[in-house]
Amino acid sequence: MATGGELFEVLYEYTGREGDSQFLPVAKGDIVRVIKKEDAYFIVEKDGTTGKVPKRKLQACSEAASAKKDQANPTSQQHDPKYPKMPNLSMPPILSPQELQEINRPTTSRRRFGSNLKEISPSSNSGTGVALYKIAKPHKYEDFQIIRELSRGAFGRVLVVRLKESPEIVLVMKRVPYFNDKDRKAADEEVSMLKLAGSKYTVNYVESFTFDVDLCIVMEYCDGGNLREMILKTKTLTVKERKNICYNIFYQVLMGLKHLHSLDIVHRDLKPENVFLDKDGNAKTGDFGLALKMESKSQVYAAGTQNYQPSEAHTQNKMTDKSDVWSLGVIITELLTGIHPFEGRTMDVTIANIKSGKYRPLPDFVQGDLKDMIISMINTDPSKRPSASLLLDSDMMQLLAKIETEKEEKLQIIEEKQKEKKRADDSETKTRVANIKIRTVEERAHKAEQEKNDANEKIRVNEEKIRLLEQQKNEINQKTLKTEEKLNQSEQAKKEADKKAEEDKIKFEAEIKKLNEQLTQTRLPCPILKKIGEDLKKPVAGTDEQKKEILQFQENDSKLISRTFEPKQEDEIKKRVIESGIVEGFISIFEKQELSTIVRASSQAFIRLLIDSSDEVKLLVKQLKPFPGLFRLFDHTERLVLCDAIGSIYLILVAGATSSSEDQPHPHFDVVQACDGVKKIYSQFQNKQEEYEKDRAAFCIGYLYRARECTDVVMLKDIFTYLKT
Structure with a gap:
């Protein structure tokens, strides 16, 4: 650890931010050295690695206390196995009225977003994916139950499915052609992109397998619909409500783009239909069917939906990471106003407006950083557009990041308290169970003693019964002899009765025969x-x-x-x-x-x-x-x-x-x-x-x-x- 700076102890585990190396993961009990103090975060150094940690998770400690703790526990800087590692929770930053007012306040004392900000280059060690569901075994098509069809087209079919062995798991299955070499190449590239692009802010890949002539790609299901549906809903909301929703989605899609661009991936088809919402309203970027990795090139060929393609896609047939930024600027404008900023009477007029940079003026309620950011994002010149990282470094986005982080911290604190309570409850339960077991053993011992006494009494009673039974047996034997004599007499009487019945039957049959003979022989009635x-x-x-x-x-x-x-x-x-x-x-x-x-x-x-x-x-x-x-x-x-x-x-x-x-x-x-x-x-x-x-x-x-x-x-x-x- 470097010399200089105060030493702080980590009070709660912090897992950092998915896809952002600026934030340093630390474990509870770690000792870190503070290099710089900011409003919400401290820049700290641990084991030669520096990064941001929320100041609420830190507590100052002396050198002596730190050294003493290190001697007493040489593994203090490692993760404490007694406390399970907290998951990286994702909650939509629902803004309070004060937070919304802070974001919308005119930028007099805060620095405005503009070209004078230094751009932060994408980190090279960003994460490569998040495993949303752990697949214990590979599945096949028959393992899934189809719930409904979401869409179909030339690209294939998109289905909502349920895993039969775990009906509570609902996923999306995309069936794409896998018949010839061209189809297989396109499908394999989409799977590769999904695996590479997985993060907290993107739709996550689960697994894939072949069925018939298709490749089935199984992905995370976002049951909140897509942004196109949200745009239609927000038309009936107040300006304040629309802006509140817009800030959340703006921040989360930007985080997704930052992650993609750090991997040199260009989405190429960013539009409201490809931004999905989970049940909590979190935005996740999806549909990487047209996404490409730039490799050593600084650009890729254009693709996607025409009215969400920037001017360079129409004029030069090329796209870069700044093209995704332009598409997001259009989406945010549409989310705020309900109208595509470049929309014309026809598609040709719309494309002409995009090429010339002619867009509808933003309404008066769009001011400050938000207005500056949108205008810079939809600039016709890609070189003048900010990157996702630069946009995230703005005051507005930093405030949104702070709000989201604080809410994550509150959730972590709540979860820690719940775990502590659960451990206490478990301990109390174990004590109660032990006391119950002790009482049960005592009751069983008392019951066994009682049963022993009862058994002895039963033996005495049974012996008396045996004596009486012997006496009754002798009496029954005598009665049996008399009964046998009566039975012999009854048997004889029965034989005589049967004999008489047989004689009566023969007599009756003879009478019938005689009657029939009379009927046959007699000429008159x-x-x-x-x-x-x-x-x-x-x-x-x-x-x-x-x-x-x-x-x-x-x-x-x-x-x-x-x-x-x-x-x-x-x-x-x-x-x-x-x-x-x-x-x-x-x-x-x-x-x-x-x-x-x-x-x-x-x-x-x-x-x-x-x-x-x-x-x-x-x-x-x-x-x-x-x-x-x-x-x-x-x-x-x-x-x-x-x-x-x-x-x-x-x-x-x-x-x-x-x-x-x-x-x-x-x-x-x-x-x-x-x-x-x-x-x-x-x-x-x-x-x-x-x-x-x-x-x-x-x-x-x-x-x-x-x-x-x-x-x-x-x-x-x-x-x-x-x-x-």
Whole structure:
């Protein structure tokens, strides 16, 4: 350390400024020697390196105290590992009314910005980039979810994407052609520029990879939009509000240009659309697709958007770092006034104004350093324009830098206090946790002792239970012997009951067989069939008990008839059943009894009589006028009863159709229509979804309208369409 000058101790870590070597990074506890004192900063020397450090981070100390501290802690000038290194925070310098007044005050006592200031050359050891996101592994296109498309054009597509493995990370993906050598060269150059240009004031590069015939460049996402959107918004703000926003953006874009120019990079396409804002309103310069490194040349060929290109780009097809300064002057003017200073009625007039240096006069509220800076920046002569470094050395920009630095320092102090509080809270938490653990161990020991006593008591109780269980076991054994004897007796009784049931079954089957033989052999209706017919015709009347008895007889008779016809029977037997009055009994039930008392056994016996019968039998049933009763069953609540009814109608209509000529109308049409049967059948077709009912309804209507004109066109269309399918 050089001799001379006061020694100061660093109270808080200071990380310097990204891309500016004037500011010296120091760690908490370092001892530095002050060379020069300024208002906000001290120029200090540490380990042979000099630079600026905010004076608030320093505290004077004696030589003896410094030497004693160095002996006690030889590594005092190194970073203290107990305190984590503070991040380089970026907050927009929101100006207070006093700060805004200081910036806008007429420059009587402060030095004015002008050509008499000495220009500071760009530093050669500027940073080469900031890693905004640490990529643990390379990604591919499928690792990202596309949120929306920002823009597209000849250069490719710009997408807002989300990393699937970390959905909270939102980024921008630019897909540029990567098909031929020319495309690959342009894309690789853009990636190189992004990597090189990375800083606190520029849009940062994250990673890149190929997908299909494109190169996907992943970058930081600025969700505050771009400066073009901000210009449109500021048109509705007051002059004071616009100037406040303008100062912040002016300073931050200048810092970005200073960083780029220190690397000999010319942006070549600086315009409002390429200056982006993050969620806190910080300005970041982006889109380095046209940026070039000047290498050993002092200029590059012109490129970019015409109305943001300076005069030398239009007249000489060349651009330098001063060309970016001209573009920024135009942008700041547009941000303040809402109008491009060189704007004409057409693009040609605008370019002519740029070449000649003809611009709109600045409004009266633009005065002092700000006015001088803008006028010098949009000068047609590049040699008369100030550099970004010179602009940043002005009083106004130094004040903005001071405000931003102070706010960064306040944030660092707040963060330090938060960390100290967190450490204290952690220590208190650990103490509480230790006390809880001690209490838990004591409680567990007490609980274990209690459990031991409980276990001993349980052993004693269990021994008593075992003794009682032994006693109960002996009693149960005696009861078991008696139970086994009873079971043997019950088993014998069960066998006798099963034997009797089997004998009853054989007897019942013999009676059924005998009845079938009687039906087959007897030429006239037997007394049993006549008795069944009479039972079925018997009206349900009398007391509730008598009604119940009649309904039970009718149900049993129906089941008997149904079982009789379950195996296929000869037509001769079915004719005997018809002659005995049984069919008339069923029809009487269908027509007269309450629907709720009609059971399935009756409708099932009726349709089984018709199934597999000859047309002659079916026509005999038709002569007994069954249609009114069958149509009445359409209102029954049980689906199977309705199925029996529509099925019986269908079988009778089929017999009528086959027993008459095909070119003649159906012989049963008038009888059915007298019951409003066509309408009722069509209603079933419309309302039922089950295939059985729907099919039978469609066929019935088809048979009824054989060789007959149908006036209901809608019904006819529905039926024919269904039958075709």
